[in-house]
Amino acid sequence: MSKNHNILVIGAGLCGSLLALRLAQHGFNITLVEKRPDLRKVTLDAGRSINLALSDRGLRGLRLAGVEEAAKELLIPMTGRMIHEKSGKTFLSPYSGRDDEYINSVSRPGLNKLLLNEAEKMPNLKIIFNQSCVEVDHETPSATFEDFETGELTTYTADVIFGTDGAGSVVRSSMVNDKEFLLNISQQWLGHGYKELEIPAAENNGYRTYKNALHIWPRGEDMLIALPNLDGSFTVTLFLPYKNSDYCFENLTTPEKVEEYFQKEFPDVLALIPNLTEIFFTNPTGSMGTVRCDPWQREGKILLMGDAAHAMVPFYGQGMNASFEDVAVFDEILTQYKDGLSSGESSWETIFNEYEKVRKKDADAIGELAVDNFDEMKAHTGMEIFQKKRKLETAFENEFPGEYYSKYSLVTFNEDITYSEAKKLGRAQDNAILGLIHEGKLPETMSLKEKLEIVRKQTQVILNTKEKADYLKY
Amino acid sequence: MSKNHNILVIGAGLCGSLLALRLAQHGFNITLVEKRPDLRKVTLDAGRSINLALSDRGLRGLRLAGVEEAAKELLIPMTGRMIHEKSGKTFLSPYSGRDDEYINSVSRPGLNKLLLNEAEKMPNLKIIFNQSCVEVDHETPSATFEDFETGELTTYTADVIFGTDGAGSVVRSSMVNDKEFLLNISQQWLGHGYKELEIPAAENNGYRTYKNALHIWPRGEDMLIALPNLDGSFTVTLFLPYKNSDYCFENLTTPEKVEEYFQKEFPDVLALIPNLTEIFFTNPTGSMGTVRCDPWQREGKILLMGDAAHAMVPFYGQGMNASFEDVAVFDEILTQYKDGLSSGESSWETIFNEYEKVRKKDADAIGELAVDNFDEMKAHTGMEIFQKKRKLETAFENEFPGEYYSKYSLVTFNEDITYSEAKKLGRAQDNAILGLIHEGKLPETMSLKEKLEIVRKQTQVILNTKEKADYLKY
Structure with a gap:
């Protein structure tokens, strides 16, 4: 029945991979296109959110696609926040008083690889890498991609297109730039940037600080956090104002100044990161913002999902979880209307509308909570x-x-x-x-x-x- | 003292013209650049907000620049809303119980001409038409313009640049598109569009309906309004949903359908607009949105003002008034800091910051009120x-x-x-x-x-x- 529907999914990150896999399980013909190279073959994205916190809503999405158990092998439970005071004193603040409630550190590329591997097993799903979307035609609908290596342009047409191409979504931009469409959009940036650092593993993949926690060094306006990796290392992230502060990205311009800052605020970390100033000046400074838009869909032909629809700041650890929950919420509605798709009793437009009606208010809510939680982490925890x-x-x-x-x-x-x-x-x-x-x-x-x-x-x-x-x- | 500061004002609409005039009165050297031809020589903009409602906040700005009395000759007082029921019954709902409180219909090009004439009298102010801004360099600062006729590019440098280039501001876009800058921005569109129509003058410039009111035909989801012009005509505006309504822009596609709609909803108007369907299909359908952004300034070098900083929907009749009040609020702060500009005790950055601190919350407030007032006009008044x-x-x-x-x-x-x-x-x-x-x-x-x-x-x-x-x- 629905097998003859062709679906184009643009963006094979966490959300796009899971969505494509799940849609393929429904029997649709899927083309999944990713602008970057296959991360199973090439290492990418040094210095950009290497690990994430996976929790219940995310697991729900993975469960739906039958990959929860496989994913669990990649997880490191974090039962609470390990707060590091300036004095060096630490204490663990549990995430919950119930023992079975904890979050999990997971490698972004690790989880993405798993999803791509599963997706690739589906005979009705094709993944294309290295092709960057340059144009979306909402009427056909179709999208045109430029090959990263050859520069060649290819156009894929489909019955429907899903835009899962992240916070800087090209699919969303095509809606913003089309004056006929009138997409409502809001982009709000934080005055803080972030910089990824690393605490290397100890000998024999040991951990240099407590493994099963999300570490926080709350300092009021700035903070450092660290999440454990399977190899014994921790991915550390510094959140710091861009400017107008005693220490900020604008004035941390020399190794001496960076050392001075860490010596003053995070002396215990200084000992754990041997090549601090080197990584500091090698890794990029990232910015963080909240994107809201509506409508998420265009005439039953295009639907935005995940960060493309609702990018959020990272402080509730819910960006990936919300994206996976998107897939689960969508799946529930799709399941309800799927049979009607071939009989003509329902349409993609109905499904997309219903999805947005159910989901939009929740995406808005977590976007807001994520901003609030920055204050909670960097100041209140102390x-x-x-x-x-x-x-x-x-x-x-x-x-x-x-x-x-x-x-x-x-x-x-x-x-x-x-x-x-x-x-x-x-x-x-x-x-x-x-x-x-x-x-x-x-x-x-x-x-x-x-x-x-x-x-x-x-x-x-x-x-x-x-x-x-x-x-x-x- | 401040005479040696060179200021570039981009956009010579209502806000830009008044601002440039006022800054010239302060003694600065002004270059005012407008992308369109000189509207004193060429008639423009058929079908786009030909007249507006001027009230106290707007008059305050004009007074400051010494042009209030001259402007008053262009005004037609409107003492209340003339509500037209479907039955043809009308009643006047006064804007206030105080006799001296009323709003004024004014021709947009008429008022703009007056401001350009006054501005041109200043020896330290130069107006350039037909040059469209294509790029802003915030560091110099400078802006590059393309001549509409010759295609030639010219770059003007200045000490500071003011972006008064309206709701679709190119100066603002240059901030949005610069990923280094992180401009917060929100654009929210209404699901209604608008179409301008006209009730022609009666013989000898007489008025076909009551002159001194803002006429409203409230119909719940849609409405018609009319404002008087000096020549006896009324500019009429239809506000109608784009789609998903019995009558909407999407389905009013034939003269018969338009006649049927007016016959049903506005039968009294049908008699007043002889060539209704002709104008209907000649004039464009406009869209309406609210734009919010911050910061309005960039490093004391660029400042957005008027619609470029805070475009709003037209339903409180405050767009122009807010822009003129911007100029008055800015002027107060400028006056306070002006002497310090040459002595080095103050800076444009201080002035711009102070202005935004004082003004931003008020621009947000009127933007919100304007959206509310659409419901009031189209539904509540009935x-x-x-x-x-x-x-x-x-x-x-x-x-x-x-x-x-x-x-x-x-x-x-x-x-x-x-x-x-x-x-x-x-x-x-x-x-x-x-x-x-x-x-x-x-x-x-x-x-x-x-x-x-x-x-x-x-x-x-x-x-x-x-x-x-x-x-x-x-």
Whole structure:
């Protein structure tokens, strides 16, 4: 039935590879085109988000395509944040009070390779590398690609095109630039850039610091983080303002200045990165932004998905997870309408519309939460009141595992509730707890059960106030 | 002192002309470059916002440059909205209960000519037409222009460049496209387009319908408006969805369909526009959007102003007024820092930063209000509860002229309060009155003074609720 539909997927990164694989499993004929060389043959992207945090929503997408178990072999569990104070003191702040809730460090190219390998096994899926999209014709629909080596142009036509070509999406640009189409778009950049560094492995692939955590050196306006790799190394990322700060990318221009900065802010790291200044000046400085747009689809012929539709800053560790969840949400709707596609009772336009209707608000929500979480990571994790809140939440989750879920847990470990629901409830809880601690309304003498009751009541008060204010929008 | 600073102003529309004139009055050397031909010699722009509504904030800018009195000769006062019901019944809904508060219809090219004439009188100001900006170099700074007739390229360097080149600003695009700069930008389009039509003058430049009003035919999802011109004609604008509606630009494709639509929705207008279908298919369909961006300035060398910085939809009649107010707000800051420019105690960067700090929130506020007002015009003006609200507000303003100002009045007639303050208070008042009417808490038996007290109290309750909710943002 649906086998005769030809689908063009532009971009074979994490989202595009999983999507193409899953669509092929549905029986469609897939052409998957990637502008870069085959990363299974060529090493790419030094200095750009080498590892990522995979959690429940991402695993849901992988499970759907039957690759969850294979992916699990690539994962390193991270059970909490290891906070490094300036003094060198460290403490572990668990992500949850429930033992089975943790995130996982995974190599981006490693996971991408796995997905490409699986995709390539499908007889109805063809992958083309080294071809960069230069034009999209939404009417046919078709897209034209330039071969990286020969410069030759090739046009592929299809029944529908999926744009999974990332934050700088060419498919999205083709919509932005077409004045007939009127794509709503917003691009908001952070005033911080990032730089990837590396803590090398110890002997025999040992780890130079605690393996099963996401390490954070929170310093208020700037921070360093580190995620473990399978080979014993850690990928380290420095987040720093571009300018207008004592230390910023604009003034860290000499090895001496970089050493001075690390000596002052991250002395314990200095010892772990032998060639710090060399990597610092070799690796590029990346920028981070949030992209929102709508509509995601054009007349049932083109659909944006993943970062192309909703790029976000990396601070909730949800970019990849949201993209994989996109595939799962889309799959649910596709499954519902698929039979109608050949009978003519449904159309790609209906499917795309339905998908956007369900998914857009959640993509917006995680985009917003990701920006908030930058403050949480770089500043709040180092603050006493925030640490008290986290301890209390962890205790709630530990003692009453079926009754309390922190914002982090709602967003990261609860695929059954949407990002937008998680945002609403999670923010209200945060407000409630911080307010109650600040006002001294959760004294040590109070039982944990009593504390939970008070937090719940106050959360409800806040949700009601917010609802009233939203109602007053006119 | 400041005479030796060379300033390049790109775009000689309403904002650019007034800005250039005012900067020349300060003694700077001005080069004002416009891509289109001199509109004093060539008629342009058929079918694109021929007339506009000028009100207090706009007059403030003109006053500053000494051209308010000259401009007043071009104005036709509009004291209220003349609402045309489907039945043909009309009624006037005043803009204010105070007699001296009204808006003014003015010809865009007429006002632009006046400003260009005044600008040209300045010996230190040079206007160049027919040169389209193709590139901006922010470092020098300089800009390169292509001559429309000869194709020749010319580069002008300056101490600072002002981008006043409108909603589709090339100066802004140069910032967007420079990946080094990271301009935050948002473009949101309406699902409605617009089409300009005309009610011709009657004999001897007479008016075919009431002269001193802004006419509205509110029909829920679509509407027609008309503004008077000095020659007896009215410029009429149809606002209509692009698609997915019984009547929309997508399906109004034949003269018969257009006639049918007007016959059904605007039968009284059909009699006033003899060549309706001809104009309909000759004039272009325009799109409307809101553009927000920041920062408006780049390193003290380039500053965006007017629509280039904050394009808005036309429904509050504040686009031009906001642009002229930009010039007035900028002027105040410039005056404060001007002497320091030559002594080196201040810099253009300080002035630009200060301007953006003061002005950005107000540009955002009027952009938002303008979108809201589309609903008010096309739907609310035809609703009973809204008409009751307007009558009550007019009575308040009439009886207690020093005590009550409606949102419309705050935005349009009160240049002493900012757009953002007007938005906050005005929205709260709207909520209060609509809620009170809905709940029957303003019965006929109550005195006007008592009603005002209740509205005030409820407004305060709403402002407090909003404040509480804003506080809960975390």
